Amino acid sequence: MTAKQVRELDRVVIRFAGDSGDGMQLTGDRFTAETASFGNDLSTLPNFPAEIRAPAGTLPGVSSFQLHFADHDILTPGDAPDVLVAMNPAALKANLPDVPKGAILIVDTAEFTPRALKKVGYATSPLDDGSLNSYQVHALDLTGMTMTALEPFGLSRKEASRSKNMFALGLLSWMYGRSIDGTVRFLQSKFATKADIRDANITAVKAGWNYGETTEDFAVSYEVKPAPMPSGRYRNITGNLALSYGLVAAAKQSGMPLFLGSYPITPASDILHEISKHKRFGVRTFQAEDEIAGVGAALGASFGGSLGVTTTSGPGVALKSETVGLAVSLELPLIIVDVQRGGPSTGLPTKTEQADLLQAMYGRNGEAPVPIIAPASPADCFDAALEAARIAVTYRTPVFLLSDGYLANGSEPWAIPDVESLPTIEPDFATEKNHGSGDDAEFWPYIRDPQTLARAWAVPGTAGLEHRIGGLEKADGSGNISYDPTNHDYMVRTRQAKVDGIEVPDLEVDDPSGDARLLVLGWGSTYGPIGAAVRRARSAGHAVAQAHLRYLNPLPANTGDVLRRYERVLLPEMNLGQLAMLLRARYLVDVIGHNQVRGLPFKAEELAEVIMKEDDQL
Amino acid sequence: MTATDLGMPGLAGVPTTDVAQNKKDFTSDQEVRWCPGCGDYAVLASVQGFLPELGLKRENIVFVSGIGCSSRFPYYMDTFGMHSIHGRAPAIATGLATSRPDLSVWVVTGDGDALSIGGNHLIHVLRRNVNMTILLFNNRIYGLTKGQYSPTSEQGKITKSTPMGSLDAPFNPVSLALGAEATFVARTIDSDRAHLTSVLRAAAAHRGTSLVEIYQNCNIFNDGAFEILKNRDTRDEVMIRLEHGEPVRFGANNEHGIRRNPATSGLEICSGDDPNVIVHDAQAADPSRAFALSRLADPGTLARTPIGIFRQVERPTYGDLVNEQVDQAVDNQGAGDLAALITGNDTWTVE
Numbered sequence A: 001m002t003a004k005q006v007r008e009l010d011r012v013v014i015r016f017a018g019d020s021g022d023g024m025q026l027t028g029d030r031f032t033a034e035t036a037s038f039g040n041d042l043s044t045l046p047n048f049p050a051e052i053r054a055p056a057g058t059l060p061g062v063s064s065f066q067l068h069f070a071d072h073d074i075l076t077p078g079d080a081p082d083v084l085v086a087m088n089p090a091a092l093k094a095n096l097p098d099v100p101k102g103a104i105l106i107v108d109t110a111e112f113t114p115r116a117l118k119k120v121g122y123a124t125s126p127l128d129d130g131s132l133n134s135y136q137v138h139a140l141d142l143t144g145m146t147m148t149a150l151e152p153f154g155l156s157r158k159e160a161s162r163s164k165n166m167f168a169l170g171l172l173s174w175m176y177g178r179s180i181d182g183t184v185r186f187l188q189s190k191f192a193t194k195a196d197i198r199d200a201n202i203t204a205v206k207a208g209w210n211y212g213e214t215t216e217d218f219a220v221s222y223e224v225k226p227a228p229m230p231s232g233r234y235r236n237i238t239g240n241l242a243l244s245y246g247l248v249a250a251a252k253q254s255g256m257p258l259f260l261g262s263y264p265i266t267p268a269s270d271i272l273h274e275i276s277k278h279k280r281f282g283v284r285t286f287q288a289e290d291e292i293a294g295v296g297a298a299l300g301a302s303f304g305g306s307l308g309v310t311t312t313s314g315p316g317v318a319l320k321s322e323t324v325g326l327a328v329s330l331e332l333p334l335i336i337v338d339v340q341r342g343g344p345s346t347g348l349p350t351k352t353e354q355a356d357l358l359q360a361m362y363g364r365n366g367e368a369p370v371p372i373i374a375p376a377s378p379a380d381c382f383d384a385a386l387e388a389a390r391i392a393v394t395y396r397t398p399v400f401l402l403s404d405g406y407l408a409n410g411s412e413p414w415a416i417p418d419v420e421s422l423p424t425i426e427p428d429f430a431t432e433k434n435h436g437s438g439d440d441a442e443f444w445p446y447i448r449d450p451q452t453l454a455r456a457w458a459v460p461g462t463a464g465l466e467h468r469i470g471g472l473e474k475a476d477g478s479g480n481i482s483y484d485p486t487n488h489d490y491m492v493r494t495r496q497a498k499v500d501g502i503e504v505p506d507l508e509v510d511d512p513s514g515d516a517r518l519l520v521l522g523w524g525s526t527y528g529p530i531g532a533a534v535r536r537a538r539s540a541g542h543a544v545a546q547a548h549l550r551y552l553n554p555l556p557a558n559t560g561d562v563l564r565r566y567e568r569v570l571l572p573e574m575n576l577g578q579l580a581m582l583l584r585a586r587y588l589v590d591v592i593g594h595n596q597v598r599g600l601p602f603k604a605e606e607l608a609e610v611i612m613k614e615d616d617q618l
Numbered sequence B: 001m002t003a004t005d006l007g008m009p010g011l012a013g014v015p016t017t018d019v020a021q022n023k024k025d026f027t028s029d030q031e032v033r034w035c036p037g038c039g040d041y042a043v044l045a046s047v048q049g050f051l052p053e054l055g056l057k058r059e060n061i062v063f064v065s066g067i068g069c070s071s072r073f074p075y076y077m078d079t080f081g082m083h084s085i086h087g088r089a090p091a092i093a094t095g096l097a098t099s100r101p102d103l104s105v106w107v108v109t110g111d112g113d114a115l116s117i118g119g120n121h122l123i124h125v126l127r128r129n130v131n132m133t134i135l136l137f138n139n140r141i142y143g144l145t146k147g148q149y150s151p152t153s154e155q156g157k158i159t160k161s162t163p164m165g166s167l168d169a170p171f172n173p174v175s176l177a178l179g180a181e182a183t184f185v186a187r188t189i190d191s192d193r194a195h196l197t198s199v200l201r202a203a204a205a206h207r208g209t210s211l212v213e214i215y216q217n218c219n220i221f222n223d224g225a226f227e228i229l230k231n232r233d234t235r236d237e238v239m240i241r242l243e244h245g246e247p248v249r250f251g252a253n254n255e256h257g258i259r260r261n262p263a264t265s266g267l268e269i270c271s272g273d274d275p276n277v278i279v280h281d282a283q284a285a286d287p288s289r290a291f292a293l294s295r296l297a298d299p300g301t302l303a304r305t306p307i308g309i310f311r312q313v314e315r316p317t318y319g320d321l322v323n324e325q326v327d328q329a330v331d332n333q334g335a336g337d338l339a340a341l342i343t344g345n346d347t348w349t350v351e
């Protein structure tokens, strides 16, 4: 065996692409896990069709997984792949436009039959017609080699060819010096009960690795050193998983059992799936008949003193609005998780968007303010869930947690927090009558804490504190039905004041030079792409400030000051300018939007161009 | 003594009190605002009069309602209560009852609330058999919105929204509930306090969802809707009182009976002394007989309307099963360890 050359790189973007049935998400997940345990910083972007098995070999059926890893800290899954692994002609055709010239293409030739080529509109095979001359093409019969390696197992052709993704994983693992030990362990436990499938897959991974090691086709392998990260214990985590853990943690920190009422919807269902696995935490999950029942049951559980949560995406939020309004009126804690996807209507179920902000903010009848918190990265979903619970419980209010498809399925390394350091959440249930004295003493559910304006909350089972609440307007204090005009005016303003007064940390600005005239503002999942773009602009000599809003309602107290401090404020959003509209209305600042609704996160390079152009105008 | 010892498994786990209670203890200080003469008053009085009998701690009783005249009910009960939104009370009560097995949960709803806007939640709560008692006030009209026809109104009903007569066929709530896998289904009448109370007693005792349809007079928008069943001169001829284990007979002198028609397999009227008069079995596992009984009533005139308990069978409740799974998970895997959960088994350490 010849010792091969090893070339050092500081960062790499790899995209695995194939049919939805080719196991590209699993391949990506495994490469990610190997990369994470190697110690690189990383960020991932799965991209898959809404159809479970779109017709094989077609462009709509292509599923991909992009992974960016580096020896330094990174913020996005990368704009353009340095390596594209394409398992069929459709995957090549669908992804090639994103691949810069000079990049590496690893293509499984097995599927390049005249029929398959024709299906996606290739008149001639791109592998033969010279159209890929400006790429480094490795045209390999991955399927064939997999089948050869698996011959001893006596599997059917179909079964054997299914392991081609593991062969590809093994090859890429060799190319980038990742250990496949973790993947072998993973396969051992995943297929513990199916010995032949387990052994076939393990053999395929190893065969892929050995192929890289021995073949002449790959003269070099690459090394991306571990990234320096703060010391601690890390794991890789997706947004949906972090969010699920955050909710379980919030229940523990509040001493309130978690009740999740939910109706399946992409891309939120995985939270329901995940939490359903953790009944040993005293968690109750309820798959309801529809989203209205999901949020209704959660609110009913809240009324009984549970931490009531409902998880959904935009269309589900539309159905839940009336119940969220009831929660505003009842002043009970409730967490509504909206994992946003492309809209309107069914829209783009598996793609990301930020266009539910105004729905969360205003999508209810009457003056019905609801706090909103939006995590900035996959791992941040954990903290955001705890924060949502803190606000919901402390202030007796529904809270919107606005995640999105990119955060939900994307992943990054997470410094696992010490559970002892997690904040405690104090439900502070009422146990005593709070109005009048002696024989006349009563419990009044709408007497408020003067500081937080939170109302007194007594749960069923508390002797002597029996009371009725409902969606009709309530008299201040007693909570009895009241149609009094002055009382209604007071109650509307008080509910608003309560939300406005929620304590949230100030908006922090990152302006290293202190000379910036342009502020780039963002919220939610655009944090990574904006951060990466700002870095690019800075390294190109632009003094640019960056700030990111995690709290959308109420906004941090210093938001207006921050906005007014800069000559120009640029706000990239994956919608047509929803936060920009809120900020303009609220602060009379001429916030400039940069808007895209392509179902994909912003690309750092493009965004950097926009930022530099804005800055040049100043 | 616990509620289970009293033969009331529906209330198992709900704490009881030895302190004697009376109707006043269940009467809140809120002024009742139904129209004078409304049938809702009679039901309220019956419920308030009946609850002391259960000897439950008042603070462990919750009334949840939707929207409608009848749904104002919780405000008048001195228990915990929630007046929620239109049609959603069964869903809200599902979350409450499932997470708090120590509560006695009651839902109060109307024919519009339960069968129109909330129809979906109603059938699903019945199918799941969540432990609660649903009082469905059927006045065959939308009271609160001032008299539009409802999903139980007879076809051809003239209302403000149907000046030429309503066109759609009504639901029979009992048939609907039986079709939705309900384990306890009964019908009673607002003005018949003794019958209403006996049905409430059985409903409370039942573990699972008890659906009690209460024919309730709306004297403003649908006065006399059930007159034929209430009037001394007519009721014996048209109303069939179901008693478990008793022959199904009616008429002032039990001169009519119900028997099976072998040709159609349906039920038909026969003479009271016909040897084939059926004996009512509310506990039959197969709901077909109960369903056939529910179909006897004429949806227009209400002739041949059975009242009483149609079905009363045992099936595990959703809440009990949910809580069993939680206990089982703890037994099998130990109580959850948050640090272990969030750490997972694929970690690396940076020094």
Ligand SMILES: Cc1ncc(C[n+]2csc(CCOP(=O)(O)OP(=O)(O)O)c2C)c(N)n1
Pocket (backbone or CB within 6 Å): B067, B068, B069, B070, B071, B086, B109, B110, B111, B112, B113, B114, B137, B139, B141, B142, B143, B144, B145, B150
């Ligand atoms: C979402 C919504 N739609 C409509 C209404 C108006 N509304 C209130 S009560 C009602 C019908 C009530 O009829 P029913 O349930 O039979 O109760 P009743 O008043 O007859 O007791 C309607 C349509 C509402 N409150 N909420």
Ligand code: SF4
Pocket (backbone or CB within 6 Å): B033, B034, B035, B037, B038, B039, B040, B069, B070, B139, B143, B144, B217, B218, B219, B220, B221
């Ligand atoms: S409108 Fe009818 S149902 Fe409503 S309170 Fe008056 S009488 Fe009763």
Ligand SMILES: [Mg+2]
Pocket (backbone or CB within 6 Å): B068, B110, B111, B112, B137, B138, B139, B140, B141, B142, B143, B150
């Ligand atoms: Mg009605």
